[in-house]
Amino acid sequence: MQANLIKDRKVPVIFIVGGPGCGKGTQCERIVAKYGFTHLSSGDLLRLEVKSGSKRGAQLQKTMEAGELVPQDVVLTLIKEAVTKALAAGSKGFLIDGYPRDVKQGIQFEAEIGKAKTVIYFQASEETLVKRLMKRAQTRRQFGNHPKKHYSKEGKLININGEGSVEDIYKLVCAHIDSKVLV
Template identity: 60%
Template sequence: MAPTVERKNIDLAPLKAAKVPIFFIVGGPGSGKGTQCDKIVAKYGLTHLSSGDLLRDEVKSGSPRGSQLTAIMESGALVPLEVVLDLVKEAMLKAIEKGSKGFLIDGYPREVAQGQQFESEIQEAKLVLFFDVAEDTLVKRLLHRAQTSGRADDNIDTIKKRLHTFVTSTAPVVDYYESKGKLVRINAEGSVDDIFGVVVANLDKVTSKI
């Protein structure tokens, strides 16, 4: 049986009272999510949170919860959705204290249940930005990156596995939010500035709070 992680009792009142917009950012590895998130943060003053980064930071911190997470991952089990959500909540509360105007939740949700749980416990996302890139383009971009990154996971076999995992797990998420009228499908094959122009047009439409 996989190790468990004790959940914390988190008071979300300050976050809910702030009523700031939340955007989910979805896209395959190599889709340019990170570049676009940097540009969105610079223009709108939103806080960019990556659930993967939060998980890695918690493990590195050496906290009791970090040790429990390490044990789960070493056992080959998946970290429970609730625990990832707790890390996201805590990071959002810290950002609200500093006056955040809203959030980009990057690489999230990875499955429909994760998005539903987030929206039921925190608040609904304003939009889901899906950076849509053909699989062939993603492979080319990741192989190009591999020439300089030195990352062990940037080789052709691993890249194809990662893309397959992304496509199979994310397709239901894309379909779910599209059916709710919340998905913005952005063709992310063009130049960085062209793609950002589409992002801005969509963000400007949905909120006057930014």
């Protein structure tokens, strides 16, 4: 895939990041419903590949069962394949959930797939995150500080307070997308 494929289609890419339990998934569902974007989660893509029974999926399963990180090039390939498929189906934009986890991943994504229009970082107190995680009994890794600084310097980062109601947070997200992404 060429880096300008997304640019040529004029569809926005939004990185959605934040700690586990901050509300990324909930907000992504609502954004998809309103804007017609495609929601891609790197974790979901990995799980789907494992479930597919492919040779690559079998190798991924071994890697994950060993507690090792999946190589960056494999994750990026899965994202590229999903982006290509979604573009062919007429996607109006992309929400890339839980990715990038570091600056190198973000730079490689933008070089190989397309530039992110913005990065939405959901913030919530540790107390709120723990309460939410206890409710759903799942864990995910947090978005590190370095990518946050990187995208802030590029003027792409928007911090959203994840402490409010789902509706209040959604209004903030939509206001940002309407004023910064869809212009």
